[in-house]
Amino acid sequence: DIVMTQSPLSLPVTPGEPASISCRSSQSLLHSNGYNYLNWYVQKPGQSPQLLIYLGSSRASGVPDRFSGSGSGTEFTLKISRVEAEDVGDYYCMQGLQTPFTFGPGTKVLIK
Amino acid sequence: QVQLVESGGGVVQPGRSLRLSCAASGFIFSTYGMHWVRQAPGKGLEWVTIIWYDGSNKYYADSVKGRFTISRDNSKNTLYLQMNSLRVEDTAVYYCAKDGGNGSFDLWGQGTMVAVSS
Numbered sequence: 001d002i003v004m005t006q007s008p009l010s011l012p013v014t015p016g017e018p019a020s021i022s023c024r025s026s027q028s029l030l031h032s033n034g035y036n037y038l039n040w041y042v043q044k045p046g047q048s049p050q051l052l053i054y055l056g057s058s059r060a061s062g063v064p065d066r067f068s069g070s071g072s073g074t075e076f077t078l079k080i081s082r083v084e085a086e087d088v089g090d091y092y093c094m095q096g097l098q099t100p101f102t103f104g105p106g107t108k109v110l111i112k
Numbered sequence: 113q114v115q116l117v118e119s120g121g122g123v124v125q126p127g128r129s130l131r132l133s134c135a136a137s138g139f140i141f142s143t144y145g146m147h148w149v150r151q152a153p154g155k156g157l158e159w160v161t162i163i164w165y166d167g168s169n170k171y172y173a174d175s176v177k178g179r180f181t182i183s184r185d186n187s188k189n190t191l192y193l194q195m196n197s198l199r200v201e202d203t204a205v206y207y208c209a210k211d212g213g214n215g216s217f218d219l220w221g222q223g224t225m226v227a228v229s230s
Contacts, residue, residue: 039215039217041217048207051216051217054212054215054216097215099159099162099171100171103157104156106157
C-alpha cells in the first residue's frame with residue numbers, strides 16, 4: 001500500500017498571509033500518462049470533505065484561485081496565497097493511483 | 113441538483129449486519145464509478161471500497177474485505193454497502209463519493225453514522 005504523510009499536522013495561520021502544506025508518498029504517483037495522481041481535499045468543520053485539487057495541480061470546479069497545488073513523483077505541496085477565515089478546516093492529500101486509495105493523516109488549519 | 117444522499121446508518125451490535133444506501137441525482141449515475149469512504153470519530157479519512165460504473169469490478173480495503181459488499185442499481189441511481197460481521201472498529205461516518213474519472217472523488221454525500229456497540 002502507498003503510505004501518505006503530511007506536514008505540518010497543525011498549521012496556525014494569520015488571515016491575509018500565505019500558508020503551505022506538504023505531502024509525501026511512499027511511492028511515485030507519476031503515471032505513465034504524465035499525470036500525478038495526487039488530490040487535495042478540505043473538510044470544513046461539520047461538513048463533508050470536498051475536492052480542492054486533482055492530478056496534482058488542477059483546481060476543482062469552484063475552487064478559488066488562491067489555492068494551488070504543485071509537485072511531482074513523491075513530493076507535493078498545497079499553497080494558499082492569502083488565507084481567509086473560511087479556509088479553516090482539515091486538509092487531506094490522497095493518492096488516486098492505485099487501490100487501496102490512501103489518505104494522509106490530515107493537516108488542521110486554524111486561525112491564530 | 114447534483115448530490116449524493118446516504119441513509120441506513122444507526123446503532124448495531126457487534127457481529128450484526130447493516131446496509132447503507134446512497135441515492136444519486138443530478139448526474140448520469142450509470143457512467144461513473146462510486147466509492148465508500150469512512151471516518152471514525154475524531155479521525156482521518158479511510159477509503160473503503162470502489163465499484164466500477166457498470167458493477168463489473170469491485171475493490172476493497174483489507175480492513176473490510178470478506179465482510180463488506182458494495183453494489184449498485186443503475187436503474188434506481190443508488191449505491192449500496194452491505195456490512196456484515198460488524199466490529200466496534202467499524203464505527204464511523206460513512207460517505208459515498210463519486211469517482212471523478214481521474215483518481216479523485218469529486219462529489220461527496222453528507223455521510224451516515226454507523227455505531228457498533230454492545
